[in-house]
Amino acid sequence: MQHLRASCCQTSCMNDSELISQILNGNMNAFTFLVNRYQKLVVHITGRLIQRHDELEDVCQDVFMKVYQNLDKYRNECKLSTWIATIAYNTSINYLRKFKKVVEVNPDDSVVLRNLTDCRSGDYERTDLHRYIHEQIELLPVQYRTVLTLYHLEEFSYQEIEQITGMPEGTIKSYLFRAKALLKEKLKFVVDENSLKSVKEITHE
Amino acid sequence: MNNEELDKIIEKSFRTKPDFQLPADFAQKVTLSVVRRDQWKNDLFEYLYLTGVIAALLFVVGGLYYYIDKELVVRVFSFMSGNIIQVIFAVFILNFILFADRVLLRLLFRSLPHPLQRRGLEFG
Numbered sequence: 533m534q535h536l537r538a539s540c541c542q543t544s545c546m547n548d549s550e551l552i553s554q555i556l557n558g559n560m561n562a563f564t565f566l567v568n569r570y571q572k573l574v575v576h577i578t579g580r581l582i583q584r585h586d587e588l589e590d591v592c593q594d595v596f597m598k599v600y601q602n603l604d605k606y607r608n609e610c611k612l613s614t615w616i617a618t619i620a621y622n623t624s625i626n627y628l629r630k631f632k633k634v635v636e637v638n639p640d641d642s643v644v645l646r647n648l649t650d651c652r653s654g655d656y657e658r659t660d661l662h663r664y665i666h667e668q669i670e671l672l673p674v675q676y677r678t679v680l681t682l683y684h685l686e687e688f689s690y691q692e693i694e695q696i697t698g699m700p701e702g703t704i705k706s707y708l709f710r711a712k713a714l715l716k717e718k719l720k721f722v723v724d725e726n727s728l729k730s731v732k733e734i735t736h737e
Numbered sequence: 738m739n740n741e742e743l744d745k746i747i748e749k750s751f752r753t754k755p756d757f758q759l760p761a762d763f764a765q766k767v768t769l770s771v772v773r774r775d776q777w778k779n780d781l782f783e784y785l786y787l788t789g790v791i792a793a794l795l796f797v798v799g800g801l802y803y804y805i806d807k808e809l810v811v812r813v814f815s816f817m818s819g820n821i822i823q824v825i826f827a828v829f830i831l832n833f834i835l836f837a838d839r840v841l842l843r844l845l846f847r848s849l850p851h852p853l854q855r856r857g858l859e860f861g
Contacts, residue, residue: 560768560771560772563767563768563771564764564765564767564768565764567763567764567767567768568764571759571763571764572754575757575758575759576754576755576757578757579755579757580755580757585757588757588759589759589760589763592759592763593763593766593767593770596767596771597767597770597771597774600771661746661750662746662749662750662753665746665747665750666750666753666755669750669751680751684748684751684752685751685752685754685755712744712747715747716743716744716747719743719746719747720743
């Protein structure tokens, strides 16, 4: 037991390249640690993309299976997090295609805005505004959700997002701008000064 | 409404973690699946390897006997072609026993919980 604890402590102190070499040498504790280290990144990407909580665990497991199978092909050309995020993105997109969910190349913002406006526009006052914005993010097209998650939540750079998604940098910037503009447009109509005050109280700003 | 305030709220929402959750033992589950998949692959490879070795041995021994006692080999072949259904059945049964021994039973025993786990005790 002490040996196991010592080995866990050793793995927790390792950097990514040491962790990879340990996994390739057959140390499964190192792989468990790698999963623990990157599961939040994977769950954020897959969760935002596939939007099915019942399938989330299976898709995440599939992502880590692919990570394990292809770990020997990983070259230190990019960060391990970028490489894992690429696998998570591709697995989620393949999942969406498999279930014939439309992945539009260039979404029509007027249609998107109409979808946002149509949904639960009266409910926000009773709930936290951040929760409301999160609900609206879930209604955005898949590309918008992807770039928002990667840029704001996981704090990847434009170059890294380009590597992960294969979208050109200009497109990424445009999607980020448009997603924000759409949400802002929506919020302008539904948030008044009173609710803004209550949000500030909740978030202690 | 102030544009900057709205920007602040949106930016903050973007940075707030969504409530997607994985079970606490997710990493252990994934590792177990990986280990089991590896073991299944190894077992299958071992079975195919053994089958190949046995088939090659039969072929080599048959070839040698052909030079030593040609008549015996011809008689064996004529017996086999005369009872082709029974021969295929016997080969199938033997092959299945080998497959069960090398792959299926191992898979079955690995999927059963460890005796200590069944009693709710910690093991590691």
